Amino acid sequence: MFGQGKLEKEVCKLFDEHMEYIQRCLNGLKTVFLLYVDGKFEEAKQSSFEVCNAESEADTKRRTIIERLYEGAFLPGLREDLIRFTSMADKIADHAESCCDFTVAQQPAIPEQFKDRFVRLLESSIGTFKPLIEGSRTLFTDFAHLREKTMQVNIEESSVDKDEWNLTRDIFQSGVALAEKMHLRELVWHISEISDVAQDAADWLEVLVVKKRV
Amino acid sequence: MIWKTLPGLYLGWGLGATHAANVFGPQVASETISYRRAAFLTAIFIFIGALVEGSKCFGTIGSVAAISVALPAAVATLAAALVVHLMLVAGLPVSSSQAIVGALIGVGISQGNHLGANTLVKLSVSWILTPIGAAVVSYLLYRIIGKLWESRVRNVLVFNRAVSVCSIAIGCYAAYSLGANNLANTTGIYVSVGLLSPFLASILGGLSMAAGVATCSKKVMFTVGKRLTSLEPFTAMIAVLAGAITLHLYAQLGVPVSSSQAIVGAVVGIGMVKGVRTVNRRTLVSIIGGWVFTVLGTAVLGYCLGFLIT
Numbered sequence: 001m002f003g004q005g006k007l008e009k010e011v012c013k014l015f016d017e018h019m020e021y022i023q024r025c026l027n028g029l030k031t032v033f034l035l036y037v038d039g040k041f042e043e044a045k046q047s048s049f050e051v052c053n054a055e056s057e058a059d060t061k062r063r064t065i066i067e068r069l070y071e072g073a074f075l076p077g078l079r080e081d082l083i084r085f086t087s088m089a090d091k092i093a094d095h096a097e098s099c100c101d102f103t104v105a106q107q108p109a110i111p112e113q114f115k116d117r118f119v120r121l122l123e124s125s126i127g128t129f130k131p132l133i134e135g136s137r138t139l140f141t142d143f144a145h146l147r148e149k150t151m152q153v154n155i156e157e158s159s160v161d162k163d164e165w166n167l168t169r170d171i172f173q174s175g176v177a178l179a180e181k182m183h184l185r186e187l188v189w190h191i192s193e194i195s196d197v198a199q200d201a202a203d204w205l206e207v208l209v210v211k212k213r214v
Numbered sequence: 215m216i217w218k219t220l221p222g223l224y225l226g227w228g229l230g231a232t233h234a235a236n237v238f239g240p241q242v243a244s245e246t247i248s249y250r251r252a253a254f255l256t257a258i259f260i261f262i263g264a265l266v267e268g269s270k271c272f273g274t275i276g277s278v279a280a281i282s283v284a285l286p287a288a289v290a291t292l293a294a295a296l297v298v299h300l301m302l303v304a305g306l307p308v309s310s311s312q313a314i315v316g317a318l319i320g321v322g323i324s325q326g327n328h329l330g331a332n333t334l335v336k337l338s339v340s341w342i343l344t345p346i347g348a349a350v351v352s353y354l355l356y357r358i359i360g361k362l363w364e365s366r367v368r369n370v371l372v373f374n375r376a377v378s379v380c381s382i383a384i385g386c387y388a389a390y391s392l393g394a395n396n397l398a399n400t401t402g403i404y405v406s407v408g409l410l411s412p413f414l415a416s417i418l419g420g421l422s423m424a425a426g427v428a429t430c431s432k433k434v435m436f437t438v439g440k441r442l443t444s445l446e447p448f449t450a451m452i453a454v455l456a457g458a459i460t461l462h463l464y465a466q467l468g469v470p471v472s473s474s475q476a477i478v479g480a481v482v483g484i485g486m487v488k489g490v491r492t493v494n495r496r497t498l499v500s501i502i503g504g505w506v507f508t509v510l511g512t513a514v515l516g517y518c519l520g521f522l523i524t
Contacts, residue, residue: 139369
């Protein structure tokens with residue numbers, strides 16, 4: 001019924017590319033973390049550069065999206081909403097990078113009994129991004145499927161929260177030194193922050209769509 | 215002859231300057247369209263509306279107080295224009311339709327004319343029914359178009375284009391309706407006293423309203439527009455469309471009504487669909503106050519000015 005403008009199509013493409021770079025950041029973080037828990041510190045450090053690069057690329061895409069929007073793509077009200085979502089999604093890449101930096105630079109000592117749980121926590125925290133990326137695509141295809149995707153983000157985030165709480169409790173009940181406990185707690189926070197930010201972005205996505213409905 | 219039409223042109227200018235906000239206010243305030251483009255479209259369509267259908271309300275204005283001489287007609291129009299201008303400066307809501315009718319009543323009484331009781335009853339009923347009718351129209355539009363909108367507008371790309379296209383089309387139609395309904399307020403009385411032909415009255419009235427839009431509508435457009443942009447884009451579009459349809463329907467009945475009151479009624483109607491209260495008590499009081507004080511104020515001023523020329 002209504003056609004699409006050239007600038008709008010370009011923003012749509014940039015939007016996809018931005019999300020792709022965030023995904024790359026998260027995949028890179030997982031690689032770094034797996035290498036780290038395997039004790040391959042040097043390889044982990046090398047891989048962390050890829051995370052940094054992907055984060056920089058995501059930032060560049062975000063800035064290009066903002067430029068295109070202010071060149072006239074989309075109506076002003078919609079423009080602000082899209083910028084806000086892009087910025088929120090971009091924070092996921094920022095958190096992935098800072099988690100990566102924390103791991104590689106501070107090298108927290110993860111006791112053997114907690115290694116698997118840390119990996120699982122990271123996987124489920126990163127996992128919240130999958131429904132978010134699918135949900136964000138519905139913005140440009142069909143709003144109807146958005147709700148189920150944002151619900152999925154919320155469910156997965158709750159599961160991460162639960163794991164985070166249990167892991168923190170178990171760390172503090174273990175026999176490791178207090179300084180190490182504090183250090184591990186910080187690592188837990190860095191990992192779970194990714195899912196928290198993903199949930200915030202999903203919530204905003206839902207608000208954005210509700211505002212467009214009758 | 216020309217100087218006697220000046221108050222009508224002054225009233226037309228004021229009407230265009232203030233009422234353009236009810237047509238393109240939300241679109242301009244939300245930057246869907248630039249002010250310059252909105253003013254240009256409003257001026258064009260208000261003029262077309264005045265030219266094509268504006269003469270339909272001439273008869274009603276002419277039969278309010280049986281004024282048949284040019285000077286009292288000019289005085290009544292001047293009284294209406296002054297009150298409109300004063301109320302605008304004071305920031306009070308004003309209806310040009312109610313202003314001209316009040317002024318004609320005042321001047322008519324001062325001249326010892328018989329008032330058209332039937333016309334006054336018709337006008338009073340119409341003014342009460344304007345917001346109610348607009349509420350009904352917006353209620354129906356919201357339900358019907360809302361369903362179509364939900365089924366067709368399924369992503370931001372379509373939403374963006376639909377809002378851009380529809381809000382401009384609706385704004386143009388609203389400007390057309392405003393010209394068609396409110397033209398008689400500006401030059402209608404000059405037709406009934408034989409000072410202007412209906413065609414010339416339409417041209418002059420239409421041009422004066424267009425001039426008001428083009429020169430002085432910016433501030434009011436942003437002020438009123440921002441009030442309406444607190445509504446979602448679809449709701450604001452329906453409110454403007456319902457107001458425009460109401461004005462157009464009243465133009466077919468030959469009754470000039472208030473576009474501001476129609477919009478308020480339309481917003482109430484949408485609130486009824488959503489089950490929320492969209493208009494507060496203060497707004498309702500200001501509408502009723504507008505009815506009473508505009509008619510009373512212009513009637514008193516019209517009577518005084520009419521008494522002076524007698």
